[in-house]
Amino acid sequence: MSSITEPGGNARSPSFFSKQATIAQPGFSRWMVPPAALAVHLCIGQAYAFSVFNGPLTKVIGISQSAPDDWSLTTLGWIFSLAIVFLGLSAAFAGKWLEKVGPRRTMFTAACCFGGGFIVSAIGVWAHQIVLLYLGYGVIGGIGLGLGYVSPVSTLIRWFPDRRGMATGMAIMGFGGGAMIAAPLSVALMNHFKSATSIGVAETFVVLGIAYFISMSIGALAIRIPPADWKPAGWTPPVETKQKMITQSHVHIDQALKTPQFYLIWLVLFLNVTAGIGILGQASVMIQESFKNTVSAAAAAGFVGLLSLFNMGGRFVWASASDYVGRKNTYYIFFALGAVLYWLVPTFASTGNIALFVLCYCVILSMYGGGFSTVPAYLADMFGTAFVGGIHGRLLTAWAAAGVAGPVLVNYIRAYQVANGVAKADAYTMTVHIMTVLLVIGFICNLLVKHVHDKHHMTEAQLAAGN
Structure with missing residues (x-):
């Protein structure tokens, strides 16, 4: 392990918790x-x-x-x-x-x-x-x-x-x-x-x-970090093209905030999470009110557990699929399929089709989870890997905002409708239609994401200096 040179010219070993001490040794x-x-x-x-x-x-x-x-x-x-x-x-x-x-x-x-x-x-x-x-x-x-x-x-x-x-x-x-x-x-x-x-x-x-x-x-x-310029054996980095939008350059964390891509992807995550998190919090009550006297509290609890499984599984399945179909295309699926499913949910509820109602929400929640796990790779494709952890951290403010917006939309709109005489079984119709509109807006935001302009990329000297 290399030493660190202090201002006086003395060399010392890196501390156990330093970044340098976590660089993987050959064979790791x-x-x-x-x-x-x-x-x-x-x-x-x-x-x-x-x-x-x-x-x-x-x-x-x-x-x-x-x-x-x-x-x-x-x-x-x-x-x-x-x-x-x-x-x-x-x-x-x-x-x-x-x-x-x-x-x-x-x-x-x-x-x-x-x-x-x-x-x-x-x-x-x-x-x-x-x-x-x-x-x-x-x-x-x-x-x-x-x-x-x-x-x-x-x-x-x-x-x-x-x-x-x-x-x-x-x-x-x-x-x-x-x-x-x-x-x-x-x-x-x-x-x-x-x-x-x-x-x-x-x-x-x-x-x-x-x-x-x-x-x-x-x-x-x-935990270990790879040595500089490390790459998997036999792997060749993809050729950088603006169509594929996988850059081999790097954007500084502060510079990323000056790009339209950061805010468009912020909206992409915000809208995807908003469409799922409000439903997740009210799933038990929602299915019981949508199928009154049909779904018991125990069955509703099972529904919540099923949604959790799809939320978890979707994080791995959708993110893994994005390696093959691309990050942008994966979000196209989230927004297009999600909008269709949300639009169909009230129909399945009104016709008493519990199986399709449950299936719709399971797929929706899988895409909710998939949105969280796909976005870090989306950011790495757009901004490079040098500062992706910090950029991802700042993007997570979209999660905090969606954590407020989603439940507010579901809870307050439902309360307003019930207070105005709408049956509880029908009180979620307007909410899911609003979610459909949000997903359409998300589709448009994703469509607008383009390759980051070269002027935002770090030079070799800046990258070597880490600033």
């Missing part, structure tokens, strides 16, 4: 990197399962039932909202730092924040101070979510220039599947720790905090 297998990324993403995917704590947290004092001084669901709802906000903010503002210090330090920082957030939250439960839960899971944990989400992505893209979509799909699939592990594990732990004087949440937070810290730290220790 790139297939060791996806498990390291999954060790992080499977942990932070717990965020999608946080709702399992909401009910128990309303009974911290009363134990068997809510007491007057217990927290309400509306008060607790801000914990998850804060976590998503700080996920977006940390991913956006720490992107430049990530590219400077490398994935190991960033992933270990994510482990400290996400695991530490659970510990602070546990203290908040014991002290019954909601502000500590906001600070712990919402702010500190949210920062861990953002850093943990983006840090492995740019590394995977650099190791798999021949399969960018598949590589990012593997990791981001872990984020979608993390909740499937976290939900039953959290319930089992709460039941284990529950007693006459404790609902078991604080103890569960401590166990999860320690477990997630260990798992994410293992991922941070295992």
Whole structure:
């Protein structure tokens, strides 16, 4: 391993957490990197399962039932909202730092924040101070979510220039599947720790905090970055053409914000996520109201689980497919097929065709997940790989915005229609038609994405200097 020369001319070895210390040695297998990324993403995917704590947290004092001084669901709802906000903010503002210090330090920082957030939250439960839960899971944990989400992505893209979509799909699939592990594990732990004087949440937070810290730290220790100019054996970079829109040049993270392509892809992600996230949050209620007296609460729960499976699977399948059909064409499919399916959903609901209703939403949610996993490779194709982690982080503000817009569209439009006499079974018709229009707009935004102008590309000297 090469040394670092200090200003006085003295040489010293790079620190264990430095970017230079993570450069892979000859013989390192790139297939060791996806498990390291999954060790992080499977942990932070717990965020999608946080709702399992909401009910128990309303009974911290009363134990068997809510007491007057217990927290309400509306008060607790801000914990998850804060976590998503700080996920977006940390991913956006720490992107430049990530590219400077490398994935190991960033992933270990994510482990400290996400695991530490659970510990602070546990203290908040014991002290019954909601502000500590906001600070712990919402702010500190949210920062861990953002850093943990983006840090492995740019590394995977650099190791798999021949399969960018598949590589990012593997990791981001872990984020979608993390909740499937976290939900039953959290319930089992709460039941284990529950007693006459404790609902078991604080103890569960401590166990999860320690477990997630260990798992994410293992991922941070295992991560490696490829040497400069490394490429897979036998692979030849594709010829750069404006038609294929796969560049071999690189755009600086700050310069990317000056291109129309960044904002068009921002809208592409925003509109794709908006069309899915609102439905995901209301899936159980929606199918029961659309098929009144036909779909039970248990069956609705099964529907939600099925959507989660398609959300997770779509992250890998669609991103992998994009390696063959192209990123832009993949989003064309998302928007065109999604618009058709949304338009058909009310018809299937009114005719009582549950099977086709469920199938439509399963495909829609697979494309929702696929949108998350395909966009990092889309950015690498457009802006190069030198700063793709930071650019991806800033683009994730689209996720934060969609996290507000999607539920607002679904919830408030439904409430407005019901208040004006529309039957609950028909209250989602206007909403899905609005989603159809949003997807058509997304199709147009994707159509407008062109090759990044050469004036934005970094020179060899700038690339060598890293600025």
